[in-house]
Amino acid sequence: MPQRSPQTILLTGATSAIGAALVTVYARPGVTLHLHGRNRSKLDAIVQSAQTQGATVTQRSFDVRDSATLRAWVADCEKIGPLDLVISNAGMNINTGPDESGEAWEEAEALMAVNLHASRVLVDAVLPAMRARNAGQIALMSSLAGYFGLPVTPSYCASKAAIKAYGEALRGWLGKEGIGISVIMPGYVDSVMCQEMPGPKPFLMQPSRAAALIRQGLARNKARISFPFPLNFGTWWLAVLPAAISVWIVGLMGYNGHHD
Template sequence: MKKPACILITGASGSIGGALAREYAAPGVTLILHGRNQALLDALAVECEQRGASARVFGFDVRDTARLQAWARQVSAEMPLDLVIANAGMNIDIGAQGQGERWEDVEALLDTNVRAVLALVDAVLPVMRARRSGQIALVSSLAAYFGLPVTPSYCASKAAIKAYGEGLRGWLATEGIRVNVVMPGYVESPMCESMPGPKPFQVTAARAASLIRLGLQKNQARISFPFPLNLGTWFLAVLPAGVSTRIVRWLGYGG
Protein backbone atom coordinates (compact mmCIF):
# COMPACT_ATOMS: atom_id res chain seq x y z
CA MET A 1 0.00 0.00 0.00
CA LYS A 2 1.56 3.27 -1.08
CA LYS A 3 1.96 6.14 1.32
CA PRO A 4 -0.75 8.80 0.84
CA ALA A 5 0.59 11.85 -0.97
CA CYS A 6 -2.58 13.97 -0.92
CA ILE A 7 -4.55 14.03 2.33
CA LEU A 8 -7.71 15.93 3.27
CA ILE A 9 -8.43 16.40 6.99
CA THR A 10 -11.54 18.06 8.38
CA GLY A 11 -11.43 19.47 11.89
CA ALA A 12 -7.71 20.13 11.53
CA SER A 13 -7.86 23.08 13.93
CA GLY A 14 -8.75 20.62 16.71
CA SER A 15 -6.33 18.55 18.74
CA ILE A 16 -6.58 15.22 16.89
CA GLY A 17 -6.89 16.84 13.46
CA GLY A 18 -3.88 19.05 14.06
CA ALA A 19 -1.85 16.13 15.37
CA LEU A 20 -2.76 14.10 12.28
CA ALA A 21 -1.60 16.94 10.02
CA ARG A 22 1.75 17.03 11.82
CA GLU A 23 2.00 13.24 11.70
CA TYR A 24 1.63 13.18 7.92
CA ALA A 25 3.55 16.38 7.13
CA ALA A 26 6.62 15.45 5.07
CA PRO A 27 8.26 16.32 1.76
CA GLY A 28 6.10 15.32 -1.18
CA VAL A 29 2.86 15.37 0.84
CA THR A 30 0.00 17.80 0.12
CA LEU A 31 -2.29 18.51 3.05
CA ILE A 32 -5.78 19.94 2.57
CA LEU A 33 -6.66 21.25 6.02
CA HIS A 34 -10.16 22.28 7.07
CA GLY A 35 -11.26 23.86 10.33
CA ARG A 36 -13.23 26.67 11.91
CA ASN A 37 -10.38 28.45 13.69
CA GLN A 38 -8.54 30.27 10.92
CA ALA A 39 -5.68 31.45 13.15
CA LEU A 40 -4.94 27.92 14.32
CA LEU A 41 -5.19 26.61 10.76
CA ASP A 42 -2.73 29.21 9.47
CA ALA A 43 -0.24 28.39 12.23
CA LEU A 44 -0.65 24.66 11.56
CA ALA A 45 -0.01 25.17 7.84
CA VAL A 46 3.24 26.99 8.60
CA GLU A 47 4.34 24.17 10.89
CA CYS A 48 3.51 21.51 8.31
CA GLU A 49 5.34 23.39 5.56
CA GLN A 50 8.38 23.65 7.80
CA ARG A 51 8.35 19.85 7.81
CA GLY A 52 8.41 19.84 4.02
CA ALA A 53 4.73 19.40 3.19
CA SER A 54 2.55 21.60 1.02
CA ALA A 55 -0.48 22.84 2.99
CA ARG A 56 -3.71 24.52 1.93
CA VAL A 57 -6.20 25.71 4.53
CA PHE A 58 -9.95 26.28 4.35
CA GLY A 59 -11.98 27.74 7.21
CA PHE A 60 -15.74 27.18 7.32
CA ASP A 61 -18.43 25.34 9.28
CA VAL A 62 -19.10 21.80 8.03
CA ARG A 63 -22.75 22.22 8.99
CA ASP A 64 -23.04 24.19 5.74
CA THR A 65 -23.24 20.96 3.78
CA ALA A 66 -23.80 22.68 0.42
CA ARG A 67 -20.52 24.53 0.83
CA LEU A 68 -18.83 21.42 2.20
CA GLN A 69 -19.81 19.33 -0.79
CA ALA A 70 -18.94 22.00 -3.34
CA TRP A 71 -15.51 22.40 -1.74
CA ALA A 72 -14.84 18.66 -1.53
CA ARG A 73 -15.87 18.11 -5.15
CA GLN A 74 -13.64 20.94 -6.32
CA VAL A 75 -10.66 19.61 -4.36
CA SER A 76 -11.28 16.10 -5.69
CA ALA A 77 -11.39 17.41 -9.24
CA GLU A 78 -8.14 19.36 -8.83
CA MET A 79 -6.03 16.62 -7.26
CA PRO A 80 -6.35 12.89 -6.52
CA LEU A 81 -7.16 12.50 -2.83
CA ASP A 82 -5.37 9.45 -1.50
CA LEU A 83 -6.77 9.78 2.02
CA VAL A 84 -9.78 11.65 3.41
CA ILE A 85 -10.05 11.87 7.20
CA ALA A 86 -13.51 12.95 8.37
CA ASN A 87 -12.49 14.22 11.79
CA ALA A 88 -14.57 17.35 12.46
CA GLY A 89 -16.80 16.86 15.48
CA MET A 90 -18.28 18.33 18.62
CA ASN A 91 -19.67 17.14 21.95
CA ILE A 92 -22.46 18.14 24.31
CA ASP A 93 -23.65 16.72 27.63
CA ILE A 94 -26.63 16.76 29.95
CA GLY A 95 -25.15 19.47 32.17
CA ALA A 96 -23.64 19.55 35.63
CA GLN A 97 -27.04 19.31 37.28
CA GLY A 98 -28.46 16.80 34.83
CA GLN A 99 -30.76 19.38 33.31
CA GLY A 100 -30.58 17.75 29.88
CA GLU A 101 -29.33 18.60 26.40
CA ARG A 102 -30.79 21.60 24.61
CA TRP A 103 -32.47 20.67 21.34
CA GLU A 104 -30.60 23.33 19.36
CA ASP A 105 -27.33 21.83 20.62
CA VAL A 106 -28.46 18.34 19.66
CA GLU A 107 -29.24 19.57 16.14
CA ALA A 108 -25.82 21.21 15.84
CA LEU A 109 -24.12 18.04 17.06
CA LEU A 110 -25.96 15.76 14.63
CA ASP A 111 -25.31 18.15 11.74
CA THR A 112 -21.59 18.21 12.59
CA ASN A 113 -20.93 14.63 13.66
CA VAL A 114 -23.23 12.75 11.29
CA ARG A 115 -24.74 14.77 8.46
CA ALA A 116 -21.49 16.51 7.52
CA VAL A 117 -19.58 13.22 7.51
CA LEU A 118 -22.06 11.59 5.14
CA ALA A 119 -22.08 14.69 2.94
CA LEU A 120 -18.27 14.68 2.72
CA VAL A 121 -18.15 11.01 1.77
CA ASP A 122 -20.87 11.53 -0.84
CA ALA A 123 -18.81 14.33 -2.40
CA VAL A 124 -15.42 12.58 -2.60
CA LEU A 125 -16.58 9.06 -3.38
CA PRO A 126 -17.44 9.40 -7.10
CA VAL A 127 -13.86 10.30 -8.09
CA MET A 128 -12.41 7.55 -5.89
CA ARG A 129 -14.76 4.98 -7.38
CA ALA A 130 -13.94 6.13 -10.91
CA ARG A 131 -10.21 5.60 -10.37
CA ARG A 132 -10.80 2.58 -8.09
CA SER A 133 -8.49 3.76 -5.33
CA GLY A 134 -8.50 5.90 -2.21
CA GLN A 135 -8.97 5.64 1.53
CA ILE A 136 -11.58 7.17 3.82
CA ALA A 137 -11.16 7.33 7.60
CA LEU A 138 -14.22 8.13 9.68
CA VAL A 139 -13.51 9.29 13.22
CA SER A 140 -16.00 7.68 15.58
CA SER A 141 -15.28 6.98 19.26
CA LEU A 142 -15.20 4.19 21.83
CA ALA A 143 -18.37 5.92 23.04
CA ALA A 144 -20.07 4.26 20.06
CA TYR A 145 -20.11 0.89 21.84
CA PHE A 146 -22.49 1.85 24.66
CA GLY A 147 -24.44 5.02 25.37
CA LEU A 148 -23.17 6.96 28.37
CA PRO A 149 -25.91 8.67 30.42
CA VAL A 150 -23.95 11.94 30.54
CA THR A 151 -23.50 12.24 26.73
CA PRO A 152 -26.37 10.40 25.04
CA SER A 153 -26.47 12.40 21.79
CA TYR A 154 -22.71 12.29 21.34
CA CYS A 155 -22.69 8.52 21.81
CA ALA A 156 -25.56 8.17 19.34
CA SER A 157 -23.73 10.24 16.72
CA LYS A 158 -20.55 8.21 17.03
CA ALA A 159 -22.50 4.93 16.90
CA ALA A 160 -24.04 6.15 13.63
CA ILE A 161 -20.60 6.84 12.15
CA LYS A 162 -19.31 3.44 13.29
CA ALA A 163 -22.19 1.62 11.58
CA TYR A 164 -21.94 3.81 8.47
CA GLY A 165 -18.23 3.21 8.10
CA GLU A 166 -18.55 -0.53 8.56
CA GLY A 167 -21.25 -0.61 5.91
CA LEU A 168 -19.16 1.45 3.48
CA ARG A 169 -16.16 -0.81 4.00
CA GLY A 170 -18.12 -3.90 3.02
CA TRP A 171 -19.64 -2.18 0.00
CA LEU A 172 -16.47 -0.59 -1.40
CA ALA A 173 -13.83 -3.22 -0.63
CA THR A 174 -14.15 -4.83 -4.07
CA GLU A 175 -13.66 -1.44 -5.74
CA GLY A 176 -10.21 -0.81 -4.30
CA ILE A 177 -11.41 1.79 -1.78
CA ARG A 178 -10.41 1.32 1.85
CA VAL A 179 -12.73 2.55 4.59
CA ASN A 180 -11.65 2.59 8.24
CA VAL A 181 -13.50 3.48 11.42
CA VAL A 182 -11.34 5.28 13.98
CA MET A 183 -12.49 4.79 17.57
CA PRO A 184 -10.34 6.73 20.05
CA GLY A 185 -10.84 6.77 23.77
CA TYR A 186 -9.99 9.90 25.75
CA VAL A 187 -7.52 12.14 23.93
CA GLU A 188 -6.08 15.27 25.50
CA SER A 189 -8.01 18.21 24.04
CA PRO A 190 -10.29 21.07 25.14
CA MET A 191 -13.31 19.04 23.99
CA CYS A 192 -12.21 16.07 26.08
CA GLU A 193 -11.59 18.20 29.14
CA SER A 194 -15.10 19.65 28.91
CA MET A 195 -16.68 16.20 28.99
CA PRO A 196 -18.12 15.12 32.34
CA GLY A 197 -16.99 11.97 34.13
CA PRO A 198 -13.61 10.31 34.63
CA LYS A 199 -11.17 9.99 31.72
CA PRO A 200 -9.23 6.75 32.20
CA PHE A 201 -6.24 5.83 30.02
CA GLN A 202 -6.17 9.28 28.40
CA VAL A 203 -3.56 9.65 25.64
CA THR A 204 -1.94 12.66 24.01
CA ALA A 205 -3.11 13.88 20.62
CA ALA A 206 0.31 13.04 19.15
CA ARG A 207 0.04 9.45 20.41
CA ALA A 208 -3.48 9.18 19.00
CA ALA A 209 -2.32 10.44 15.60
CA SER A 210 0.53 7.92 15.54
CA LEU A 211 -1.84 5.04 16.33
CA ILE A 212 -4.33 6.21 13.71
CA ARG A 213 -1.67 6.46 11.02
CA LEU A 214 -0.38 2.97 11.83
CA GLY A 215 -3.90 1.54 11.72
CA LEU A 216 -4.61 3.20 8.38
CA GLN A 217 -1.37 1.82 6.95
CA LYS A 218 -2.49 -1.65 8.00
CA ASN A 219 -6.02 -0.99 6.70
CA GLN A 220 -7.58 -2.05 9.99
CA ALA A 221 -11.36 -2.09 9.88
CA ARG A 222 -11.52 -0.56 13.37
CA ILE A 223 -8.69 1.51 14.75
CA SER A 224 -9.64 1.52 18.44
CA PHE A 225 -7.45 2.51 21.37
CA PRO A 226 -6.20 2.45 24.07
CA PHE A 227 -6.51 -1.30 24.56
CA PRO A 228 -7.79 -1.43 28.17
CA LEU A 229 -10.57 1.07 27.49
CA ASN A 230 -11.35 -0.53 24.14
CA LEU A 231 -11.82 -3.90 25.84
CA GLY A 232 -13.94 -2.40 28.58
CA THR A 233 -16.28 -0.51 26.27
CA TRP A 234 -16.62 -3.55 24.02
CA PHE A 235 -17.74 -5.58 27.03
CA LEU A 236 -20.34 -2.91 27.81
CA ALA A 237 -21.82 -3.56 24.37
CA VAL A 238 -22.03 -7.34 24.78
CA LEU A 239 -23.19 -7.52 28.40
CA PRO A 240 -26.90 -7.24 29.19
CA ALA A 241 -27.84 -3.56 28.95
CA GLY A 242 -29.06 -3.43 32.55
CA VAL A 243 -25.71 -4.69 33.81
CA SER A 244 -23.79 -2.22 31.63
CA THR A 245 -25.92 0.67 32.84
CA ARG A 246 -25.14 -0.19 36.46
CA ILE A 247 -21.42 -0.44 35.61
CA VAL A 248 -21.22 2.99 33.97
CA ARG A 249 -23.07 4.57 36.89
CA TRP A 250 -20.69 2.91 39.32
CA LEU A 251 -17.75 4.27 37.28
CA GLY A 252 -19.07 7.82 37.56
CA TYR A 253 -20.98 8.38 34.31
CA GLY A 254 -24.43 8.30 35.79
CA GLY A 255 -25.45 11.89 35.19
Protein backbone atom coordinates in the same frame (compact mmCIF):
# COMPACT_ATOMS: atom_id res chain seq x y z
CA MET B 1 -6.18 0.46 -3.01
CA PRO B 2 -5.39 2.23 0.28
CA GLN B 3 -1.81 3.44 0.38
CA ARG B 4 0.70 3.03 3.17
CA SER B 5 2.06 6.47 2.27
CA PRO B 6 -0.78 8.63 0.89
CA GLN B 7 0.41 11.61 -1.12
CA THR B 8 -2.78 13.70 -1.10
CA ILE B 9 -4.78 13.95 2.11
CA LEU B 10 -7.97 15.86 2.95
CA LEU B 11 -8.69 16.44 6.63
CA THR B 12 -11.61 18.17 8.33
CA GLY B 13 -11.24 19.42 11.88
CA ALA B 14 -7.53 20.10 11.50
CA THR B 15 -7.57 22.54 14.42
CA SER B 16 -8.74 19.96 16.94
CA ALA B 17 -6.22 18.16 19.16
CA ILE B 18 -6.25 14.96 17.11
CA GLY B 19 -6.55 16.87 13.84
CA ALA B 20 -3.48 19.01 14.50
CA ALA B 21 -1.52 15.93 15.58
CA LEU B 22 -2.52 14.13 12.37
CA VAL B 23 -1.21 17.07 10.34
CA THR B 24 2.12 16.71 12.11
CA VAL B 25 2.46 12.97 11.45
CA TYR B 26 1.53 13.25 7.77
CA ALA B 27 3.27 16.50 6.77
CA ARG B 28 6.46 15.89 4.79
CA PRO B 29 7.95 16.74 1.37
CA GLY B 30 5.91 15.33 -1.51
CA VAL B 31 2.64 15.32 0.44
CA THR B 32 -0.27 17.66 -0.27
CA LEU B 33 -2.56 18.41 2.65
CA HIS B 34 -6.00 19.95 2.20
CA LEU B 35 -6.93 21.21 5.67
CA HIS B 36 -10.20 22.46 7.11
CA GLY B 37 -10.71 24.14 10.46
CA ARG B 38 -13.16 26.58 12.03
CA ASN B 39 -10.52 28.47 14.03
CA ARG B 40 -8.83 30.52 11.31
CA SER B 41 -5.88 31.81 13.37
CA LYS B 42 -5.12 28.36 14.75
CA LEU B 43 -5.44 26.88 11.27
CA ASP B 44 -2.94 29.43 9.95
CA ALA B 45 -0.39 28.31 12.55
CA ILE B 46 -0.96 24.63 11.76
CA VAL B 47 -0.57 25.28 8.04
CA GLN B 48 2.67 27.17 8.61
CA SER B 49 4.04 24.30 10.70
CA ALA B 50 3.11 21.73 8.04
CA GLN B 51 4.78 23.83 5.36
CA THR B 52 7.90 24.03 7.50
CA GLN B 53 7.91 20.22 7.51
CA GLY B 54 7.92 20.33 3.70
CA ALA B 55 4.29 19.64 2.85
CA THR B 56 2.23 21.49 0.26
CA VAL B 57 -0.85 22.82 2.02
CA THR B 58 -4.20 24.36 1.10
CA GLN B 59 -6.65 25.55 3.73
CA ARG B 60 -10.31 26.44 4.12
CA SER B 61 -12.25 27.70 7.10
CA PHE B 62 -16.01 27.16 7.07
CA ASP B 63 -18.83 25.43 8.93
CA VAL B 64 -19.05 21.78 7.80
CA ARG B 65 -22.81 21.99 8.28
CA ASP B 66 -22.79 24.05 5.07
CA SER B 67 -23.11 21.07 2.73
CA ALA B 68 -22.82 23.08 -0.48
CA THR B 69 -19.55 24.67 0.65
CA LEU B 70 -18.23 21.30 1.82
CA ARG B 71 -18.96 19.72 -1.56
CA ALA B 72 -17.44 22.67 -3.43
CA TRP B 73 -14.28 22.41 -1.32
CA VAL B 74 -13.92 18.72 -2.17
CA ALA B 75 -14.34 19.50 -5.87
CA ASP B 76 -11.68 22.22 -5.68
CA CYS B 77 -9.25 19.84 -3.96
CA GLU B 78 -9.83 17.11 -6.53
CA LYS B 79 -8.95 19.55 -9.32
CA ILE B 80 -5.45 19.68 -7.82
CA GLY B 81 -5.13 15.90 -7.80
CA PRO B 82 -6.81 12.63 -6.73
CA LEU B 83 -7.45 12.32 -3.02
CA ASP B 84 -5.63 9.30 -1.63
CA LEU B 85 -6.90 9.65 1.95
CA VAL B 86 -9.89 11.54 3.33
CA ILE B 87 -10.23 11.87 7.10
CA SER B 88 -13.55 13.10 8.45
CA ASN B 89 -12.47 14.41 11.83
CA ALA B 90 -14.56 17.52 12.53
CA GLY B 91 -16.73 17.02 15.59
CA MET B 92 -18.30 18.51 18.69
CA ASN B 93 -19.64 17.35 22.04
CA ILE B 94 -22.33 18.46 24.46
CA ASN B 95 -23.58 17.04 27.75
CA THR B 96 -26.64 16.96 29.96
CA GLY B 97 -25.51 19.97 32.00
CA PRO B 98 -24.29 20.51 35.56
CA ASP B 99 -27.84 20.28 36.91
CA GLU B 100 -28.73 17.31 34.65
CA SER B 101 -31.41 19.42 32.99
CA GLY B 102 -30.64 17.73 29.67
CA GLU B 103 -29.13 18.61 26.34
CA ALA B 104 -30.39 21.73 24.61
CA TRP B 105 -32.27 20.65 21.50
CA GLU B 106 -30.57 23.22 19.26
CA GLU B 107 -27.14 22.04 20.42
CA ALA B 108 -28.06 18.40 19.91
CA GLU B 109 -29.23 19.18 16.38
CA ALA B 110 -25.96 20.98 15.67
CA LEU B 111 -23.98 18.04 17.05
CA MET B 112 -25.75 15.57 14.79
CA ALA B 113 -25.22 17.86 11.80
CA VAL B 114 -21.48 18.13 12.48
CA ASN B 115 -20.66 14.63 13.75
CA LEU B 116 -22.90 12.59 11.48
CA HIS B 117 -24.47 14.47 8.59
CA ALA B 118 -21.32 16.34 7.53
CA SER B 119 -19.40 13.06 7.46
CA ARG B 120 -22.03 11.53 5.20
CA VAL B 121 -21.91 14.56 2.90
CA LEU B 122 -18.12 14.32 2.74
CA VAL B 123 -18.25 10.62 1.88
CA ASP B 124 -20.86 11.24 -0.79
CA ALA B 125 -18.71 14.00 -2.27
CA VAL B 126 -15.47 12.00 -2.49
CA LEU B 127 -16.85 8.60 -3.49
CA PRO B 128 -17.54 9.17 -7.21
CA ALA B 129 -13.90 9.93 -8.03
CA MET B 130 -12.61 7.12 -5.82
CA ARG B 131 -14.99 4.58 -7.35
CA ALA B 132 -14.09 5.72 -10.85
CA ARG B 133 -10.43 4.89 -10.27
CA ASN B 134 -11.01 1.96 -7.86
CA ALA B 135 -8.73 3.50 -5.29
CA GLY B 136 -8.80 5.67 -2.20
CA GLN B 137 -9.25 5.54 1.53
CA ILE B 138 -11.75 7.15 3.89
CA ALA B 139 -11.40 7.38 7.66
CA LEU B 140 -14.40 8.25 9.82
CA MET B 141 -13.97 9.50 13.39
CA SER B 142 -16.12 7.56 15.81
CA SER B 143 -15.29 6.94 19.47
CA LEU B 144 -15.20 4.17 22.06
CA ALA B 145 -18.35 5.92 23.27
CA GLY B 146 -19.99 4.40 20.19
CA TYR B 147 -20.02 0.96 21.82
CA PHE B 148 -22.36 1.84 24.68
CA GLY B 149 -24.09 5.11 25.52
CA LEU B 150 -22.87 7.17 28.48
CA PRO B 151 -25.63 8.96 30.48
CA VAL B 152 -23.79 12.29 30.45
CA THR B 153 -23.48 12.57 26.64
CA PRO B 154 -26.41 10.82 24.93
CA SER B 155 -26.34 12.68 21.61
CA TYR B 156 -22.56 12.43 21.25
CA CYS B 157 -22.70 8.68 21.88
CA ALA B 158 -25.55 8.31 19.40
CA SER B 159 -23.63 10.18 16.70
CA LYS B 160 -20.51 8.07 17.22
CA ALA B 161 -22.47 4.82 17.23
CA ALA B 162 -24.06 5.86 13.95
CA ILE B 163 -20.68 6.70 12.42
CA LYS B 164 -19.34 3.31 13.51
CA ALA B 165 -22.21 1.44 11.86
CA TYR B 166 -22.08 3.64 8.77
CA GLY B 167 -18.35 3.10 8.28
CA GLU B 168 -18.60 -0.65 8.79
CA ALA B 169 -21.37 -0.84 6.20
CA LEU B 170 -19.38 1.25 3.72
CA ARG B 171 -16.37 -1.01 4.13
CA GLY B 172 -18.45 -4.09 3.31
CA TRP B 173 -19.87 -2.37 0.25
CA LEU B 174 -16.78 -0.67 -1.16
CA GLY B 175 -13.93 -2.97 -0.23
CA LYS B 176 -14.34 -5.02 -3.39
CA GLU B 177 -13.90 -1.82 -5.40
CA GLY B 178 -10.48 -1.13 -3.92
CA ILE B 179 -11.64 1.56 -1.50
CA GLY B 180 -10.57 1.29 2.12
CA ILE B 181 -12.90 2.43 4.88
CA SER B 182 -11.68 2.66 8.45
CA VAL B 183 -13.59 3.64 11.58
CA ILE B 184 -11.43 5.39 14.18
CA MET B 185 -12.53 4.81 17.79
CA PRO B 186 -10.32 6.66 20.26
CA GLY B 187 -10.77 6.66 23.99
CA TYR B 188 -9.94 9.79 25.97
CA VAL B 189 -7.49 12.03 24.12
CA ASP B 190 -6.33 15.15 25.95
CA SER B 191 -8.14 18.16 24.46
CA VAL B 192 -10.44 20.98 25.41
CA MET B 193 -13.46 18.93 24.28
CA CYS B 194 -12.32 15.97 26.34
CA GLN B 195 -11.70 18.03 29.46
CA GLU B 196 -15.14 19.62 29.18
CA MET B 197 -16.81 16.20 29.20
CA PRO B 198 -18.11 15.22 32.66
CA GLY B 199 -16.99 12.01 34.33
CA PRO B 200 -13.71 10.14 34.77
CA LYS B 201 -11.22 9.90 31.91
CA PRO B 202 -9.29 6.65 32.32
CA PHE B 203 -6.20 5.97 30.21
CA LEU B 204 -6.05 9.58 29.01
CA MET B 205 -3.80 9.73 25.94
CA GLN B 206 -1.84 12.56 24.35
CA PRO B 207 -2.87 13.62 20.83
CA SER B 208 0.56 12.78 19.34
CA ARG B 209 0.23 9.16 20.46
CA ALA B 210 -3.33 8.93 19.16
CA ALA B 211 -2.27 10.32 15.77
CA ALA B 212 0.58 7.80 15.52
CA LEU B 213 -1.81 4.92 16.22
CA ILE B 214 -4.29 6.24 13.66
CA ARG B 215 -1.61 6.53 11.00
CA GLN B 216 -0.40 2.99 11.70
CA GLY B 217 -3.94 1.64 11.52
CA LEU B 218 -4.71 3.43 8.26
CA ALA B 219 -1.46 2.18 6.70
CA ARG B 220 -2.69 -1.35 7.47
CA ASN B 221 -6.20 -0.57 6.20
CA LYS B 222 -7.67 -1.70 9.51
CA ALA B 223 -11.44 -1.81 9.65
CA ARG B 224 -11.52 -0.51 13.20
CA ILE B 225 -8.76 1.59 14.77
CA SER B 226 -9.67 1.51 18.46
CA PHE B 227 -7.47 2.41 21.40
CA PRO B 228 -6.20 2.28 24.10
CA PHE B 229 -6.52 -1.49 24.50
CA PRO B 230 -7.75 -1.66 28.14
CA LEU B 231 -10.52 0.85 27.53
CA ASN B 232 -11.36 -0.65 24.14
CA PHE B 233 -11.66 -4.11 25.73
CA GLY B 234 -13.88 -2.80 28.50
CA THR B 235 -16.21 -0.75 26.33
CA TRP B 236 -16.53 -3.64 23.87
CA TRP B 237 -17.84 -5.78 26.72
CA LEU B 238 -20.38 -3.10 27.59
CA ALA B 239 -21.90 -3.66 24.14
CA VAL B 240 -21.89 -7.45 24.58
CA LEU B 241 -23.24 -7.79 28.11
CA PRO B 242 -26.96 -7.49 28.94
CA ALA B 243 -27.89 -3.82 29.01
CA ALA B 244 -28.91 -3.87 32.68
CA ILE B 245 -25.44 -5.08 33.69
CA SER B 246 -23.72 -2.54 31.45
CA VAL B 247 -25.78 0.33 32.88
CA TRP B 248 -24.81 -0.81 36.38
CA ILE B 249 -21.11 -0.96 35.45
CA VAL B 250 -21.22 2.47 33.84
CA GLY B 251 -22.79 3.87 37.01
CA LEU B 252 -20.09 2.29 39.18
CA MET B 253 -17.44 3.90 36.99
CA GLY B 254 -18.90 7.34 37.65
CA TYR B 255 -20.89 7.86 34.45
CA ASN B 256 -24.17 8.10 36.35
CA GLY B 257 -25.45 11.40 35.08
CA HIS B 258 -24.08 13.31 38.07
CA HIS B 259 -21.55 16.08 37.47
CA ASP B 260 -19.49 15.92 40.65
